[in-house]
Amino acid sequence: MATRKKVLLKVIILGESGVGKTSLMNQYVNRKFSNQYKATIGADFLTKEVQVDDRIVTMQIWDTAGQERFQSLGVAFYRGADCCVLVFDVTAPNTFKSLDSWRDEFLVQAAPQDPENFPFVVLGNKVDLEPRAISTKRAQQWCQSKNNIPYFETSAKEALNVEQAFQSIARNALSQQNHTVDLYSELPEPISLTKTAPRNNGDSCAC
Amino acid sequence: MAADDGIEDEVFEDQHLNVLTSENHKNSTPSPTGYRGYKPPQEVLNLAESDGTLSETGQEVHKTILLGDSGVGKTSLLVKFDTGKFQQGNFAATVGIGFTNKVVTVDDCKVKLQIWDTAGQERFRSITHAYYRDAHALLLLYDVTNKTSFDNIRAWLTEIREYAKDDVVIMLIGNKCDCNSERLIRREDGDRLAREYNVAFMETSAKMGLNVDLAFMSIARELNYRQNGNYDNNRFRVQDYVREQTYAPSCTNCNV
C-alpha cells in the first residue's frame, strides 16, 4: 500500500559473446546504444519504462560482457536481479548449449530465494539469418524442461518480437515482485536498556 | 507551520454546528508569543493545576483514528476541523501518530474525541496497528485525484477487519473533492465501495472546508448515540445520517 513510486526491475541479460545482446538493446530502445562501460567494468546499463497492464514499471537493464575476465563480478552484478534474460544465436549451436551453464551460473551467483521459480526469459536471436542450427522445437523443449521458461524468437535486425519479449520480461519480473512478503507486519523489537551497554567516552569516530 | 492563507474560509457547517473547543485547545489560546505580561487564559492554568486529563470530567473519551495512504490529506482534514485553517501547499508528512483532543457538542451532549492522526507510510504501519484495537471510530481517507489511494482502500479495510474491534464505526472519505479537473475517482465509485463494505461514505474538501465538520460531527453523533445505549447492531445509523446531511456539490462530476 501507499506506494507512489513506480516499480523498478533489475533485469540481467546473459549469453555468449556475439549472440546479439547489444543489438537487441539497441533495437529495443530505438537508439544507438553506446556500450561505453562494457569493456571497462563488464556491464552496460539502460533504463526503459514499460507499461504492464495498468502499471508503468522502470526496467534497469544490465547488459553484461560475456568475457572470461568479468566472470568474477558475477555475484555483484547478479545480486538482487528481478529477471534474467538468456540470449542465444539460433544459427550458432554452441551459444544454445551454453545456456545451461549461464543459467546455472546465474542461480549460483545471484542465489535467489526461490531458484525454482526465479523468472527467466530465453531469447533465440538472429532468426532472420540462415542456416538455422537450433529449431524452435528444440529451444522450446529446453525451456519446458527448466520449469517452463518463456521463449521468444527475435531478430534485432528486423525488430521481430523484441518489444513482445521485453513485455514478457517485465511481466515476469513483476509477478515475482508481487509475492513480496509483508516485511513490516511485525513491530520491531524495542531497545532493551539492559542489553544496550551504556556508552561513555572513547567513541573515537567523529563521523 | 503554513500560515492561513486566508483564501479558504468558507466552512460550510460551522454556522449550524456548535463546535466547542477543548479546554486546552491551542486555538483558544491567543498567541501573543509569550512576551512579558502574557498570561495564559485561566482555563489553561486550571487545567494544568488540576493535572487534568480530559477523561477526569467523567465522560468517555472516544478514540478516533484517521487512516489512509500518505498524502491523501488526513492531517489537513484534521487541522481544518480543529483550527478552521487549511494548510496550503506541501504540508509535511505526519511523523508517527499525531494526537489531538477535541470536544464537540452533539444533541446537547459534550462528546470528547481523541483524534489520532496516523502517518500513511508503510514503515509506520506496525506502529499504527497497535492503536486500531482501542479505536471507537475510523475515518478512512483516499484522495479522489489519486487512483492508487482508492485502490488501496480494500487493503486498508482488510487490515481494519484484522486489527480493529468488530463494532468500530467506519467512515470512508474521498478527500480533495474540490479538485474536479484532476479527479480520477467518481463519487459513485466511493459510494459503491462503501456500500459493499457497509460503511458510511462522504466526499470532503479540507481545502474548501466542505463536509469537514460533518465528517467528525457524524462520528461524534454516532458514538454518543451508542454510548447512550441506542446502539442497534444491525445497521449503521451514521450512514443514513450522512446521506441526509451530505452537502452534494452541484458540479456534475461529483454527482455522477
Add this chain to the structure above:
Amino acid sequence: MSAEAETNDVEPGAAPESMLIISESSENLQNMSSSLDEIKKMQPDNQDENINNVDPDDYDDISCNTIATGDDYIKDNDWLGKSKHIFVLSSAGKPIYSRYGNEDKFASYFGVMQALVSFVQADNDSLKSIHVGNTKFVFLFKEPLILVSISKTGESVSQLTAQLNYVFNEIVSMLTLSRLSQIYQQRRNYDLRRLLAGVERLIDSLLDFSDSEPSFTLGAVKCLPLAASIRDTISSAIVQSCSKIKDLVFAILLANNNLITLVRMKKYYIHPADLHLIFNLVRASESLKSAESWTPLCLPRFDSGGFLYGHVSYLSEDCQACLLLLTVDREAFFTLSEAKQKIVEKLRRANCLEGINESLNVREETCAETGFPELRHYLYKCKSTAQFYQPGVGAPYMSDYGRLLTLYRRAHQRLHSTSRPLKLLYEKSSDEVLLAWDTKGFELYVVLEPSTDKSATIALIGKLLTWIKKQEDRLFHLNAPTF
C-alpha cells in the same frame, strides 16, 4: 554547576560531565596544557591545498565519461550545474534516493555506480573516491547500501564521506539497522523506496542543513544562549516532572536548531551525530506543530538495533521550543503527554517560556557589537562537551555565509587531515586572515580583518577566550542533568 570549570582558564564551556558523548577520547583532558604560547610559536602555513586531493585509493584507470545512455537529465543544465549530487542505492544497484531529479529516470547510472564499487571490490579493494578535475566522486559502501556523493564544493573526501554517513544514519534512524539488514537478507531485490516514502524529505533537509551549518563539520551542537538560572530551572522542571517515569531515556528541548537542555537517564549518553538527526527531524517536520506526536525513532549511535519511542511536541503556541521525550516503552504516550503538560506549566509559572522566547527573538551579537571590531567571525568548539558557539554574522559575510563556511571547512580539514594534521593554521589573504587552532580542550576558528597582524591576532584571541569564558554559563549547557 560551573564551579569546576572555573579552574580552567583556557577552555571556556568545559564541564566536569557532558550530556553528550564527545567525539574524541577525553582521556587526555587532565593533561591539558593548551596555552597561548602555542599561537606565539606559530608559523604561517603556506603549504598548498593538495592535501585534500591526495587519496591512496584513487582509481585512476577508471575513466568515467558522461555520455548519455538513456535519460534526459544529462542534457539538463540545471541538473548538471548542481554543486553536489547525492545518491543512495542498494548493493544490488537499485536506486533509493537522489538529491535532485527523479531517481527512476537515471536508473542506469545507479547501475554504473554499483558496478564501479563491485569492480574494485572484486580485487579485494574498496573504492573511496574518484577525482576528475574539480569534481570528486566519493563512495561509501555500508552494507546493504551504497552511498555516492558527486561534489564540486571543494569539501574533502573525508568531509563528504562524513556527510554520506549522516545520510546512512538518517535511513537507519527510520528503520533500524537490524531491520534494514534483515530486509535485504530476505529479499536482495527489495525496493527500499517503499519503506522510505517521505524520508526523501528528511534526507533533503539533512543535506541542506549540513551544507548550511558548521555543526555537522564540527561534530558539535550549538546551545540557545540562556541565563544559567533559566536553563537550570528548565532542566529541573523536566527532572521533577519525569523522575518517576520508568524507561524514559532522554528529554531534549530545542528551539530553532539550538539545544536548550538535555536531561538523560544516568549512564546513558547521546552522541552529537544522533542529536543532529533529531534536530533535523524537528526541522523538517512542520506537522509536529499541529499535534502532539508519537513516533518510533532509532538513534544509530545510541543503538542501531532498535527503536526508541518519542513523544514530540512544541511547548505551546506561544513558545516554539520543541520537547522530545524518548523512551524505550512503546506504551508510554499518555504518561509522557501528562508529563509534558506538567513541564509546560512549571516553565510557564517560572517565566521560562518568556526567557526562551526572548533569546529566540534576539539576534546574536556580532563580534563588532561585542567589542571586537577586528574580529569578523569565529567558531569555538569545546571538545569535552561537544558544544560550539558562533557569534552573529556581520559584514562582509552577511550575504555570503557560504563562503565563510567554506573557509571554516577547509581549515577544519587541515587541522584534521589524517595524513598531516595541523595544530595551528594561520593564513593571510587579501580578503581576510584565517586562524584555526586545535588544542586538547577546544577548537577555535577565527576570521579577522586582512590588516590584522600576527601579534594583534594573538592578543585578540586571548581576549576572545576570556570573553567566552565569562559568557560560558550563558552560551553553553554546562550541566549534565539526569533523571
